[in-house]
Amino acid sequence: MSGRNIFLDVDTGVDDALALLLAARSPQLNVKGVTCVAGNVPIDRVVRNTLDILNVADASHIPVARGMEFPLLENMFNATEIHGENGLGGIDLPASGSTVIDKHAVEFLAGEIDNTSEKVTIVALGPLTNIATLFRIYPNVVSSIEQLVIMGGAIGSGNITSTAEFNIRQDPEAADVVFNSDVPTLLYVWDVFTRVRFDKQEVDEMIASDNNCKSIAGKLLLSYLTTKKEDTAGIGDAGAVACLLIPEAITTAVMPISVELIGEHTRGQTVFDQRKRKLSRLQPKIQKSISGTTEVVMDLDVESFRNVFVDNIVK
Amino acid sequence: MIPRNIFLDVDTGVDDALALLLAARSPNLNIKGVTCVSGNVPVDLVVRNTLDVLEAAGASHVPVARGMDVPLLETMVNAAEIHGKNGLGGIELAKSASEPLNVHAVEFLRRELTDVSDSMTIVALGPLTNIATLIRAYPEVVSKIDEIVVMGGAIGPGNVTPTAEFNIRQDPEAADIVFGSGIPILLYIWDVFIKVAFVRSEIESFSNSSNNSVALAGNLLMSMLDRFGRPETSIGDAGAVACILNANAITAKQLPVAVELSGKYTRGQTVVDQRPPDLADLEEGDLQVVMPNTIRVVVDVDVNGLRDTFVEHLGK
Amino acid sequence: MTSVIIDCDPGHDDALAILLAAKHLDVLGITTVSGNESIDNVTSNALKIVEFGNLTDIPVIRGAEGPLFRDAVYASHVHGKSGMDGAEIPEPTTKLQEGHAVDFIIDTAMSTSDLVLLPMGPLTNIALALRKEPKLRDRIKLMSIMGGSSTSGNYTAAAEFNIYVDAEAADIVFRSEIPILMSGLNLTRQVLAKQEHIDEIREINNSTAQVVADLLTFYLGTSTRHSHDGAAMHDPCAVAAMIDPTMIEFEPMHVVVETTGTHTYGMTLCDVRPGSVKSKPANMEVAVTIDSDRFFKLLIDTLRMY
Numbered sequence: 001m002s003g004r005n006i007f008l009d010v011d012t013g014v015d016d017a018l019a020l021l022l023a024a025r026s027p028q029l030n031v032k033g034v035t036c037v038a039g040n041v042p043i044d045r046v047v048r049n050t051l052d053i054l055n056v057a058d059a060s061h062i063p064v065a066r067g068m069e070f071p072l073l074e075n076m077f078n079a080t081e082i083h084g085e086n087g088l089g090g091i092d093l094p095a096s097g098s099t100v101i102d103k104h105a106v107e108f109l110a111g112e113i114d115n116t117s118e119k120v121t122i123v124a125l126g127p128l129t130n131i132a133t134l135f136r137i138y139p140n141v142v143s144s145i146e147q148l149v150i151m152g153g154a155i156g157s158g159n160i161t162s163t164a165e166f167n168i169r170q171d172p173e174a175a176d177v178v179f180n181s182d183v184p185t186l187l188y189v190w191d192v193f194t195r196v197r198f199d200k201q202e203v204d205e206m207i208a209s210d211n212n213c214k215s216i217a218g219k220l221l222l223s224y225l226t227t228k229k230e231d232t233a234g235i236g237d238a239g240a241v242a243c244l245l246i247p248e249a250i251t252t253a254v255m256p257i258s259v260e261l262i263g264e265h266t267r268g269q270t271v272f273d274q275r276k277r278k279l280s281r282l283q284p285k286i287q288k289s290i291s292g293t294t295e296v297v298m299d300l301d302v303e304s305f306r307n308v309f310v311d312n313i314v315k
Numbered sequence: 316m317i318p319r320n321i322f323l324d325v326d327t328g329v330d331d332a333l334a335l336l337l338a339a340r341s342p343n344l345n346i347k348g349v350t351c352v353s354g355n356v357p358v359d360l361v362v363r364n365t366l367d368v369l370e371a372a373g374a375s376h377v378p379v380a381r382g383m384d385v386p387l388l389e390t391m392v393n394a395a396e397i398h399g400k401n402g403l404g405g406i407e408l409a410k411s412a413s414e415p416l417n418v419h420a421v422e423f424l425r426r427e428l429t430d431v432s433d434s435m436t437i438v439a440l441g442p443l444t445n446i447a448t449l450i451r452a453y454p455e456v457v458s459k460i461d462e463i464v465v466m467g468g469a470i471g472p473g474n475v476t477p478t479a480e481f482n483i484r485q486d487p488e489a490a491d492i493v494f495g496s497g498i499p500i501l502l503y504i505w506d507v508f509i510k511v512a513f514v515r516s517e518i519e520s521f522s523n524s525s526n527n528s529v530a531l532a533g534n535l536l537m538s539m540l541d542r543f544g545r546p547e548t549s550i551g552d553a554g555a556v557a558c559i560l561n562a563n564a565i566t567a568k569q570l571p572v573a574v575e576l577s578g579k580y581t582r583g584q585t586v587v588d589q590r591p592p593d594l595a596d597l598e599e600g601d602l603q604v605v606m607p608n609t610i611r612v613v614v615d616v617d618v619n620g621l622r623d624t625f626v627e628h629l630g631k
Numbered sequence: 632m633t634s635v636i637i638d639c640d641p642g643h644d645d646a647l648a649i650l651l652a653a654k655h656l657d658v659l660g661i662t663t664v665s666g667n668e669s670i671d672n673v674t675s676n677a678l679k680i681v682e683f684g685n686l687t688d689i690p691v692i693r694g695a696e697g698p699l700f701r702d703a704v705y706a707s708h709v710h711g712k713s714g715m716d717g718a719e720i721p722e723p724t725t726k727l728q729e730g731h732a733v734d735f736i737i738d739t740a741m742s743t744s745d746l747v748l749l750p751m752g753p754l755t756n757i758a759l760a761l762r763k764e765p766k767l768r769d770r771i772k773l774m775s776i777m778g779g780s781s782t783s784g785n786y787t788a789a790a791e792f793n794i795y796v797d798a799e800a801a802d803i804v805f806r807s808e809i810p811i812l813m814s815g816l817n818l819t820r821q822v823l824a825k826q827e828h829i830d831e832i833r834e835i836n837n838s839t840a841q842v843v844a845d846l847l848t849f850y851l852g853t854s855t856r857h858s859h860d861g862a863a864m865h866d867p868c869a870v871a872a873m874i875d876p877t878m879i880e881f882e883p884m885h886v887v888v889e890t891t892g893t894h895t896y897g898m899t900l901c902d903v904r905p906g907s908v909k910s911k912p913a914n915m916e917v918a919v920t921i922d923s924d925r926f927f928k929l930l931i932d933t934l935r936m937y
Binding site for chain 1 (some may be wrong): 390392475476477568577579584586588589590
């Protein structure tokens with residue numbers, strides 16, 4: 001099967017589940033493996049959910065590897081108020097017969113990247129602990145990564161704190177390692193994450209569909225409508241996958257980025273330098289300057305994203 | 316109409332000069348005194364510029380006091396690339412014969428606030444070193460301050476660093492003291508500061524005015540246009556004064572604000588919690604961001620409204 | 632015999648530590664970490680040591696190239712450009728064992744009961760292993776660490792080199808709840824090798840001892856140039872603690888690693904206040920005094936065994 005080779009790193013997660021459905025069903029993508037990281041829910045729950053959702057998508061042949069259980073420095077905290085105790089909004093999926101592979105996620109990725117001559121794409125949808133550990137233990141893989149698509153960070157307001165988005169805040173040190181790695185990165189920030197949404201009627205129509213994937217997707221979206229008490233439900237992480245499918249539908253900007261590690265109120269903030277060049281002259285050596293750069297998704301065509309989601313999950 | 320009593324705390328500064336001109340000429344404001352702080356330029360130059368600008372505005376009776384010459388903890392960093400070496404964009408004013416008061420700015424404010432029966436408004440247009448020192452040294456006068464209008468901070472990008480605005484970054488500890496004091500604050504942030512602007516043709520007509528204050532304002536604005544080669548330039552701090560004159564021209568929200576003191580990249584950032592309230596409840600355990608104060612933040616302005624206010628009051 | 636893995640960045644004192652350990656402990660492997668010098672140099676030095684010590688059945692495994700988050704700093708002013716200057720040692724022919732140090736540590740710990748770790752360089756490998764395999768917490772019996780100080784630092788006023796190079800890694804390790812013996816500068820400064828020790832080693836009739844005498848001569852030279860009274864035997868102290876614990880006096884203390892201080896980054900804060908004032912329970916044993924004569928007797932007697 002042709003298609004772009006990608007690995008997904010997930011903390012499934014309602015919207016990670018949507019992303020997995022989209023990636024597994026899209027003919028343009030060839031999912032070579034899924035690595036699990038603790039985040040929305042603890043690692044073993046992430047593994048279970050990932051196996052089960054891949055099963056729904058008829059994609060049980062895709063290897064799933066268990067990764068880092070905790071962030072590099074901090075203790076874990078989870079987001080069960082958003083994703084439910086089971087991490088899938090309370091939805092019970094039939095248990096997949098598959099199991100995780102023997103290798104640790106970091107070993108798996110290192111081995112896979114080493115084995116191919118072509119470069120790989122990694123789509124990271126949870127805290128960046130696996131990716132950072134991979135880069136630190138196997139720094140040579142960096143040159144073999146064509147693109148790293150990350151769901152994380154925020155230009156404007158954060159979510160888990162006023163300035164920080166959940167994935168980055170869970171493991172700011174890991175994010176710092178990744179942004180300083182010189183891997184070409186596309187950052188799908190919280191500011192655009194929230195925009196691709198479906199209303200209750202559309203969600204109900206999905207649930208009523210004959211297509212199993214579409215129906216499950218609808219149920220996952222419904223769980224968001226219930227938990228978040230909003231009128232519309234967003235596809236979240238699935239939008240990051242969609243960036244690979246319809247790159248013409250996004251607007252990006254390249255910006256300097258660093259992660260704030262020690263701020264009392266700002267730990268985990270993705271610090272961007274958006275100043276016009278003339279103003280940035282004003283900074284004498286009063287503060288540490290920003291060391292990384294990344295391409296940030298600033299805007300997207302919402303309709304195109306909604307369409308590609310609905311069209312592809314039934315393929 | 317009773318003019319409102321205000322004190323100005325300045326680091327004159329091209330746009331502080333514009334603010335002084337506006338406040339001095341407006342019949343709706345009564346300047347009880349101007350205190351000087353190091354900021355754009357060192358405090359002695361701030362004093363000199365302030366005296367000369369007040370003279371030019373026909374307000375040499377207004378007492379001027381010299382204040383703090385360095386921030387509470389930080390090293391002083393000035394902004395001569397913006398304001399020019401003399402702090403007035405290179406504009407030479409006639410030297411005023413007036414002298415600053417014999418007392419320190421903080422002592423001056425203490426006396427003034429103790430003596431009066433009505434409360435006062437302080438308009439702080441530079442780093443908050445003087446105000447913070449006043450609050451810490453003389454907490455008993457705090458109740459006499461009905462509002463502090465602060466030019467400082469940013470919700471979006473900063474100026475002197477990617478996330479911090481100059482006044483707050485110069486003395487973050489002072490800002491933290493002021494924001495935590497419980498005194499009602501109106502925060503005129505960098506995001507709106509840059510919006511209230513005039514273009515070259517308008518500025519030229521100011522410069523050609525027969526009104527001294529308007530002409531001086533025009534020259535000050537022109538110096539900024541020339542320095543940066545832009546088609547328009549903002550009235551800066553004068554916008555904060557214009558807000559007092561035209562409260563209808565601003566949109567302000569009561570928001571939780573904290574000053575980041577320890578960030579590697581974010582020291583001096585005004586951290587504003589803009590999340591919708593139910594999302595803000597999601598904080599867990601030790602992730603809880605403690606935002607101790609809410610203050611009134613000017614999140615948007617009616618640009619033309621403030622431009623008109625500036626022109627109207629300056630010409631009086 | 633106690634099964635150990637030595638994690639090191641040779642380093643003159645690392646060399647002595649390895650030679651000391653190899654005759655008294657069951658050294659399952661030597662893992663290297665970027666520290667005194669670059670990972671390439673310290674790894675090459677580790678291979679040199681197993682060769683001139685005739686210890687080539689101990690596998691050497693290469694580890695982390697740099698600290699977790701910070702840029703690497705080296706200590707060539709102490710150890711020379713190669714990281715182990717002073718002796719004529721041929722380029723090693725022994726091969727490294729395949730794989731990464733982190734995985735060697737994890738695999739060995741999972742398959743060996745009562746494994747003891749002997750970290751004597753920056754703690755990058757250990758931290759990565761602990762994070763990657765949380766089960767290590769229950770598999771590792773003890774860590775005898777050379778690092779930190781309950782008094783003053785060396786690389787900075789407050790911090791000892793190993794901890795300073797990767798304070799975040801040290802923080803992970805110190806918070807791991809695995810039992811730790813900490814041999815810091817406050818202890819190792821009591822064990823200074825001087826010319827008379829070198830002379831005694833020079834008298835030993837084996838090639839290993841001769842190399843050691845050459846290395847110590849260099850190390851004594853740089854130490855004296857930096858106004859020390861002798862060449863401090865840092866890393867061997869952590870080994871001595873495992874061979875003969877009665878040689879060293881330990882005190883239980885609460886220790887944390889400072890990771891955000893401007894002037895105190897990398898400091899090990901040991902709470903030494905009188906018992907009644909202390910607020911937190913002890914989390915490790917900190918070495919406070921050592922019988923220096925007994926130490927040198929052990930070291931020199933061991934070198935005779937080569």
